Amino acid sequence: ILGCSEDFACRVWGLADQRLRHTLTGHGAKVFCAKFVTATLIASGSQDRTLKLWDLQNRQCVRTLFAGSKCHDLVAHDASGSLISGHFDKKIRFWDARNDSTKCELQLQAAVTSLSINREKQLLLACSRDDTLKLIELRENRVIQTFSHDDFKVASDTIKAVLSPDCTYACAGSNDGSVFVWNTTTGKIERVLNKEHSSIVNAVAWHPEGRFIASCEKQRRAILWGE
Numbered sequence: 001i002l003g004c005s006e007d008f009a010c011r012v013w014g015l016a017d018q019r020l021r022h023t024l025t026g027h028g029a030k031v032f033c034a035k036f037v038t039a040t041l042i043a044s045g046s047q048d049r050t051l052k053l054w055d056l057q058n059r060q061c062v063r064t065l066f067a068g069s070k071c072h073d074l075v076a077h078d079a080s081g082s083l084i085s086g087h088f089d090k091k092i093r094f095w096d097a098r099n100d101s102t103k104c105e106l107q108l109q110a111a112v113t114s115l116s117i118n119r120e121k122q123l124l125l126a127c128s129r130d131d132t133l134k135l136i137e138l139r140e141n142r143v144i145q146t147f148s149h150d151d152f153k154v155a156s157d158t159i160k161a162v163l164s165p166d167c168t169y170a171c172a173g174s175n176d177g178s179v180f181v182w183n184t185t186t187g188k189i190e191r192v193l194n195k196e197h198s199s200i201v202n203a204v205a206w207h208p209e210g211r212f213i214a215s216c217e218k219q220r221r222a223i224l225w226g227e
Contacts, residue, residue, distance in 0.1 A: 002042060010044050011081060012056065024054050026061045032135050032158055037076040039145035042085055045071030051085055051095070065100055067069045067093060072157055074195035075117040075124070077138075079176065086112030088157065106141055108134065110210045114160040118167050125170050127161035133170050135184055147182040149189055173201020179225070196223045 001013045010031055012022040029047035033052050037043050042054040053063040063081070069089035074186070077084050081097040092106040092115070110130035117124050117138075124136040131154050132171070135145040153175040161172035170182045177197030181190045193218060200218040213225040 001038060002034050004034040004044060006030045007045075007127075010034045010042065010054070011059060011071050012042070012195050016151055022059060023055060024061070025202075026052060026064075032071060033073045033214045035074060037074055037083075038079050041081065043074055043081075043122055045074045045085055047071075051083060052226060053081055063100060065095060070157075071113055073114040073160070075115045077117070077121055084115060084117070084124060086115045088112075090128070091199070092124075092126060092136070104141060106136065111157055113154060113157055116160075116162045119162055119165070123163065123167055127154060127158065127159055127172055133161050133172055137171065145184060145187050147180075147187060149180055151176065151178065151192075155200040156202070158202070162204050163205050165208055169215060171204050171206065172198075173204050173215055173217075175200050177201060177217060179204060179213065181213075197221065 004010045007029045014021050027046040027048050029098055030209050031044050034044040034191045049069055050063040051071055052061050055062045063166045069087040071085050071087055072224050074083050074085040083095045085093045086102045088111045089110050090110055094103045097105045106174045109126050112126055114127045119125045122138055124138055125212040126134045131152055132148040134143045137182040147170055154176035163170055165174045170184055173179050179193040197217045201215050202218055203216045205214045
């Protein structure tokens with residue numbers, strides 16, 4: 001299990017014994033996001049405007065990427081270490097694993113709070129502070145669908161949205177405690193899940209088989225939604 005923290009560190013626990021295996025330090029500010037790239041390679045993004053790649057076998061940072069803006073979320077684009085990151089300056093950055101530089105940038109209309117990539121690495125879902133989600137086609141890096149609703153409000157810079165495993169739906173939580181689900185083909189609302197959370201929904205996650213949605217609110221309460 002991988003986690004990131006306000007104390008500038010990332011931590012890795014063993015799932016079987018629940019013991020702390022690694023503490024990765026080196027960022028100069030809060031770490032907003034961390035993801036496994038491979039079984040032994042981790043990527044992290046921080047308020048210090050850098051991304052770091054960590055080798056778990058050697059327990060050290062092997063690359064630092066300087067983004068110039070706070071990194072709110074990132075995803076691995078392939079196993080070589082190519083990354084896609086979302087930032088406070090409204091940009092999504094596409095990183096070249098070979099030379100530590102950006103291949104290209106995609107400008108949105110507000111700060112990017114989260115990124116979610118599908119299994120085939122063809123579609124990217126971005127959530128931003130203008131209260132929209134955008135579906136991006138990664139072959140041409142272009143927005144193909146925008147999701148919004150009058151009652152959907154992105155409450156902070158780190159709100160996490162997610163694609164369903166089959167890419168049929170996009171899901172995100174709102175500041176009023178509701179969870180919104182959009183159809184990715186039509187762009188329309190499929191369902192609004194409410195009356196369970198009493199505060200801002202910070203994050204949502206989809207079961208790998210698509211049967212359940214988990215949502216977590218600011219008041220440390222998690223809800224599991226079924227069919």
